[in-house]
Amino acid sequence: MKTIIVIVGGSGSGKTTIAHQLETHGFERLITTTTRSMREGEVNHHDYHFVSKEEFKNLDKIEESEYAGNHYGLSANEVDTKLTQHHQLVICMDMNGARAMQRKYPEYTKVVFIRLTKELLVERLNRRGSSEEEIQSRLEEAKKKNEFGMPEQVDVVIENKDLNESVQTILQLTQKQKEKADR
Numbered sequence: 408m409k410t411i412i413v414i415v416g417g418s419g420s421g422k423t424t425i426a427h428q429l430e431t432h433g434f435e436r437l438i439t440t441t442t443r444s445m446r447e448g449e450v451n452h453h454d455y456h457f458v459s460k461e462e463f464k465n466l467d468k469i470e471e472s473e474y475a476g477n478h479y480g481l482s483a484n485e486v487d488t489k490l491t492q493h494h495q496l497v498i499c500m501d502m503n504g505a506r507a508m509q510r511k512y513p514e515y516t517k518v519v520f521i522r523l524t525k526e527l528l529v530e531r532l533n534r535r536g537s538s539e540e541e542i543q544s545r546l547e548e549a550k551k552k553n554e555f556g557m558p559e560q561v562d563v564v565i566e567n568k569d570l571n572e573s574v575q576t577i578l579q580l581t582q583k584q585k586e587k588a589d590r
């Protein structure tokens with residue numbers, strides 16, 4: 408039984424950190440494509456496939472979304488290849504992406520929503536070294552996308568106060584799905 412864990416949450420909620428932790432537990436990460444510029448420390452084809460607007464337009468995508476003025480999308484090639492090779496996958500997306508995955512892969516998809524306060528967003532982005540301008544735009548986008556609210560149609564909501572606890576909760580979710588499939 409395959410599992411695709413989709414991690415959704417505002418900027419600084421810890422999506423990327425959790426996804427990296429899941430990789431150490433054998434999960435394969437689906438790398439998405441974006442037109443945003445690379446942050447310090449990010450590596451092309453590891454954090455994202457970084458492309459120009461023109462390249463993005465021509466990409467064969469299964470879904471796409473706009474976030475704080477940049478384009479993001481999951482390429483058909485990325486998901487087709489990795490789904491045939493791996494059983495446990497993880498991807499970070501906004502809620503539009505999560506809905507698209509639920510529609511396209513209803514059997515496999517589990518959506519994990521990370522709850523975040525405005526204060527924590529600012530604190531985490533400051534720690535990540537984001538500029539004041541970036542923090543403001545991500546705060547606005549999180550409000551617009553309702554990322555401070557209580558979401559509907561997700562499989563689990565976590566606070567991510569403790570990273571290990573978050574990872575364990577997600578591993579348990581995967582285990583439950585596997586047990587259900589084995590029955």
Ligand SMILES: Nc1nc2c(ncn2[C@@H]2O[C@H](COP(=O)(O)OP(=O)(O)O)[C@@H](O)[C@H]2O)c(=O)[nH]1
Pocket residue numbers: 414416417418419422423439440443470471472474479480481499500501502503504505545
């Ligand atoms: N729908 C969708 N959302 C994506 C995709 N790739 C990334 N995102 C989301 O786009 C938002 C902005 O990502 P990013 O610029 O890395 O900002 P961060 O959340 O501050 O790290 C986040 O919610 C990501 O999870 C994608 O392919 N599709």
Ligand SMILES: Nc1ncnc2c1ncn2[C@@H]1O[C@H](COP(=O)(O)OP(=O)(O)O)[C@@H](O)[C@H]1O
Pocket residue numbers: 416417418419420421422423424425531532534535567568569570
């Ligand atoms: N549970 C946690 N407790 C404290 N800090 C965390 C936790 N999870 C992530 N962080 C930190 O918060 C910042 C933002 O995390 P990141 O994974 O980049 O968020 P996102 O991908 O959701 O934007 C990073 O500095 C990261 O180390």
